[in-house]
Amino acid sequence: MSKLTPMMQQYKEIKDKHKDSILFFRLGDFYEMFFDDAIISSKVLEIALTGRNCGQNEKAPMCGVPFHAAESYIQKLIENGYKVAICEQVEDPALAKGIVKRDVIRVITPGTVTNSKSLEDKKNNYLCCLYTKNNTAGISYVDVTTGQFYTTDINENIETLIIDELAKIQPTEIICNEELLNNENLTALLSTKFHTYINKYEDYMYELNNSIDVIKKQFNIASVDGFGLKERNGAIIASGALISYLNDTQKISLNHINNITYYSNSNYMLMDISTRRNLELTETMRNKNKQGSLLWVLDNTKTAMGGRLLKKWIEEPLLQKNIIEKRLDSVEYLVNNIFLLDDVRTLLKDIYDMERLISKIVYGNCNARDLISLKKSIGVIPSMKRMLYDTDNKYLQELESSLDDLKDVHALIENAIVQDPPLSTKDGGMIREEYSKELAQIKMAALEGKQWISNLQENERKRTSIKSLKVGYNKVFGYYIEITKSNIKFAPDNYIRKQTLSNAERYITPELKEMESKILGAEDKYIKLELEIFNSIKDSIKNNIKRIQKSAGIISQLDAICSLSHIAYRNNYIKPTINTEGIIDIKNGKHPVVEKVLKDDMFVPNDTYLNNDDSRMIIITGPNMAGKSTYMRQVALISLMAQVGSFVPADEANIAIVDRIFTRVGASDNLAEGQSTFMVEMSEVANILNNATKNSLIILDEIGRGTSTYDGLSIAWAVVEYISNNNLLGAKTLFATHYHELTELEGKLNGIKNYKILVKEQNDSIIFLRKIDRGEADKSYGIEVAKLAGIPDSVINRAKNILFDLEKRDLNNEAAATICSQIEKKKIETGSSSKQVEQISFFNNKGENIIKKLNSIDIAKTTPLDALNILYSLVEESKKL
Numbered sequence: 001m002s003k004l005t006p007m008m009q010q011y012k013e014i015k016d017k018h019k020d021s022i023l024f025f026r027l028g029d030f031y032e033m034f035f036d037d038a039i040i041s042s043k044v045l046e047i048a049l050t051g052r053n054c055g056q057n058e059k060a061p062m063c064g065v066p067f068h069a070a071e072s073y074i075q076k077l078i079e080n081g082y083k084v085a086i087c088e089q090v091e092d093p094a095l096a097k098g099i100v101k102r103d104v105i106r107v108i109t110p111g112t113v114t115n116s117k118s119l120e121d122k123k124n125n126y127l128c129c130l131y132t133k134n135n136t137a138g139i140s141y142v143d144v145t146t147g148q149f150y151t152t153d154i155n156e157n158i159e160t161l162i163i164d165e166l167a168k169i170q171p172t173e174i175i176c177n178e179e180l181l182n183n184e185n186l187t188a189l190l191s192t193k194f195h196t197y198i199n200k201y202e203d204y205m206y207e208l209n210n211s212i213d214v215i216k217k218q219f220n221i222a223s224v225d226g227f228g229l230k231e232r233n234g235a236i237i238a239s240g241a242l243i244s245y246l247n248d249t250q251k252i253s254l255n256h257i258n259n260i261t262y263y264s265n266s267n268y269m270l271m272d273i274s275t276r277r278n279l280e281l282t283e284t285m286r287n288k289n290k291q292g293s294l295l296w297v298l299d300n301t302k303t304a305m306g307g308r309l310l311k312k313w314i315e316e317p318l319l320q321k322n323i324i325e326k327r328l329d330s331v332e333y334l335v336n337n338i339f340l341l342d343d344v345r346t347l348l349k350d351i352y353d354m355e356r357l358i359s360k361i362v363y364g365n366c367n368a369r370d371l372i373s374l375k376k377s378i379g380v381i382p383s384m385k386r387m388l389y390d391t392d393n394k395y396l397q398e399l400e401s402s403l404d405d406l407k408d409v410h411a412l413i414e415n416a417i418v419q420d421p422p423l424s425t426k427d428g429g430m431i432r433e434e435y436s437k438e439l440a441q442i443k444m445a446a447l448e449g450k451q452w453i454s455n456l457q458e459n460e461r462k463r464t465s466i467k468s469l470k471v472g473y474n475k476v477f478g479y480y481i482e483i484t485k486s487n488i489k490f491a492p493d494n495y496i497r498k499q500t501l502s503n504a505e506r507y508i509t510p511e512l513k514e515m516e517s518k519i520l521g522a523e524d525k526y527i528k529l530e531l532e533i534f535n536s537i538k539d540s541i542k543n544n545i546k547r548i549q550k551s552a553g554i555i556s557q558l559d560a561i562c563s564l565s566h567i568a569y570r571n572n573y574i575k576p577t578i579n580t581e582g583i584i585d586i587k588n589g590k591h592p593v594v595e596k597v598l599k600d601d602m603f604v605p606n607d608t609y610l611n612n613d614d615s616r617m618i619i620i621t622g623p624n625m626a627g628k629s630t631y632m633r634q635v636a637l638i639s640l641m642a643q644v645g646s647f648v649p650a651d652e653a654n655i656a657i658v659d660r661i662f663t664r665v666g667a668s669d670n671l672a673e674g675q676s677t678f679m680v681e682m683s684e685v686a687n688i689l690n691n692a693t694k695n696s697l698i699i700l701d702e703i704g705r706g707t708s709t710y711d712g713l714s715i716a717w718a719v720v721e722y723i724s725n726n727n728l729l730g731a732k733t734l735f736a737t738h739y740h741e742l743t744e745l746e747g748k749l750n751g752i753k754n755y756k757i758l759v760k761e762q763n764d765s766i767i768f769l770r771k772i773d774r775g776e777a778d779k780s781y782g783i784e785v786a787k788l789a790g791i792p793d794s795v796i797n798r799a800k801n802i803l804f805d806l807e808k809r810d811l812n813n814e815a816a817a818t819i820c821s822q823i824e825k826k827k828i829e830t831g832s833s834s835k836q837v838e839q840i841s842f843f844n845n846k847g848e849n850i851i852k853k854l855n856s857i858d859i860a861k862t863t864p865l866d867a868l869n870i871l872y873s874l875v876e877e878s879k880k881l
Contacts, residue, residue, distance in 0.1 A: 005054060010099060020083060022083065024065075025087045025102070026088045030064040032062055034052065041077065042061075044076060045076055050062050071117065071118075075113070078110050085104045086104060106251055108249075110172040111172050112127060114144060114359060114365070121353065124148070125144075126142065126143055127144065127242070128140070128166070129174070129238045132158060132183065133179060137162055138152075142246070147355065153232050153233070163190075164272045166273075175198075175199060211241060212240065213240075218254075229262055254362060255542055256359055266319070268316040279663060282315065283295075296593070298567055302348035303352075305552055306557075306559025309557065321657060327561065327644075328576070329393060330561050334565035335569045335647070340387060347380050350377070351555060352377045354552035361542060368418075374409075375409075375414060381406060406548060412541070418431070426531075428530055439530065442529065454471075463492070465490065468487065469482070477499055477506070481512065484504045564644075564647065567647075568646070576648050576654070578643075580657055582611055583609075583612075583654055583656050584656050584732060585653070586655075587651045588652075589638050591630050591631075603770075606771065606772040617723060617732075618735065621740055622759065623780055624782065626770065631772055635734060658697040659695040662692055664685055664699065676706070689719070703715060703735070704716040704719075713739045717742060720749070754774065756774075757769075757771070757777070758770075
């Protein structure tokens, strides 16, 4: 390529520093893209690809978007997996010597999007850092729109636990080190299970001392120990690398990120990715929608902040009994004081997203209306404090005492910003006149000038006798006097022609230009001073970020508690009792989502009793579609809701704290990982058996159905034995199956109880009663269910005939197997000489031939039909004795 033009050389130098990003290069009122960036962007954004001279007779591919409409284009590139580097002019063009200096002011990535139109109000947008070294890992994640920063470390089973954590976090972007990228198994899991942007961040950023220095500088602290990070090297390294990445991409002082929350997996109930999916905690399996999930039922929060916190609570059920009961007690208090609950919720409706308003102030992309929204939100706090102060609940009182009313911040905005400011900070009119004497003086000068202009039109009409004369203004020519062409001859001598129109002439006068200069100068000064004042107000608010964030966090907690209380009251949920004795005792429990979807009280409630002793496992039999899966899921959801601190859908509930919930419900091919339905099922079972503890709750649905009948039955039987013996002694398990043979285990293995789903047979069909009862089902009703599904009658009738033949054959096979067993027993008994003598004396000498025949049988090679033939011949021969 020939020598580049100075502007294109500047572009190339900047682009070389941001090769992994689409460079938005500011030229006038457009962001332009060149070369490969232009080719990519023109396709993704569906805009025209043109060209621009870049050197001697050479053109560079080019496309561009208007800078004032850039957000939507940037978001589209982000959604398609690209980063966008924003390059702006960084000096005043009027002062530039040669080409204007430009530089990247920010790199926008999936995890650093701040545009409110691109974000869900009640969902965090997490950027995550993963760091692995040998058998340890660190995980850190941050939401730059709220400032919330979390970290943890993992020292065992790191691949499984990383996937489980990410299932909870659901980050939109992941940065990681080289070692993690080289772990083919883990990267395969990340790419198949999460649709997340993953990229490597330079390895030199994952150095312990460097991370410690970065953390100390960001949070202005002397030691990382204060964040609970002492000797938590994995968490320290991941946190330091994440902050460095933010500094590299955001290029501003992120004052709102001012705390790190270290957490341990031992603080919360663990759930793997399958369990979260199967229980549909925050989204449905089929459509990935909130509607139809547990969050959909429980979320009636009034603020975006409260909605995000409630989602986090659902994703992280508690393990500490005292904290669970603290939440439950506050919900109970509000349910019993419904008028207070309604009053508090009415106040919450007037609170904006204070967390994201703060981030807009930090990023510098807020306007005066955002400050008014912040002021209105703060204005609600005093009334809220008064309501909470009079409560008789410890948790609510703690919230009240910790809630800062922020009166000084409210007063600052109230005194400085007009009630209804313009949308843009460049239009003027956002600062109250009384806030600044200088501003008032400038505005007075501008108003006086405009009044002079206003009087000019009337004075000139009288002086010239031209009644159609008018005074106007436009941005190109400034103020002018306009006279129609028919009246040009009456124009005074001091009028200077400025512009000719088709039917009029425009003039200026020396006096008019002098006043124009005063007016426009005053307006420029006014807007410049307003902007200075506005920025100083933002700086003052930045100095109070921690206070505002703390109050926002308390309001979020109150909103989440009020939502749980409102749902409990509206749905007639009850307060569960929490125990640590391993007892789950539910009376008339219901599935919270299915109950809400069904109308006219059609849901049939059911009881559940599990303990650590004689009722550790329930084996459930019954037909498909009868409600086994719904029943098991509802037990899991009721337990989870109780540990969240929510009331539950039941008449009574005594719920044991469980450390983990495991579910294996349904399965499908995972072709991306090369796994069949059965392989997926077995992988999930393996995960449960390898990671469950005696304090876990296990939900198993139709284990072994993905293979042959005997293989599947054998696996299911062995799984039941494994869970019920000392390996997992105490784990509470619900096991639904069509293998009726498993019901034989009640009485043989300690802790197993048989239950069935009741059905009613009527006129060659069945009615599902949806009721769980003791005992085992006597048949599977598969053909009847097929009939209900609409299978043609001819197929149904043929299936019945085949079933009859198969059952008849199985009966014969069972009889034959019994005979073979008896024969084998006799053979064993006659295996020694002493036994032989006994058998000879038993059969007397005439029976020696029969004994010889018994000894000659190879039972391993004897089919059921052979056994029947042998038995027949032996019977016939014995008749001759």
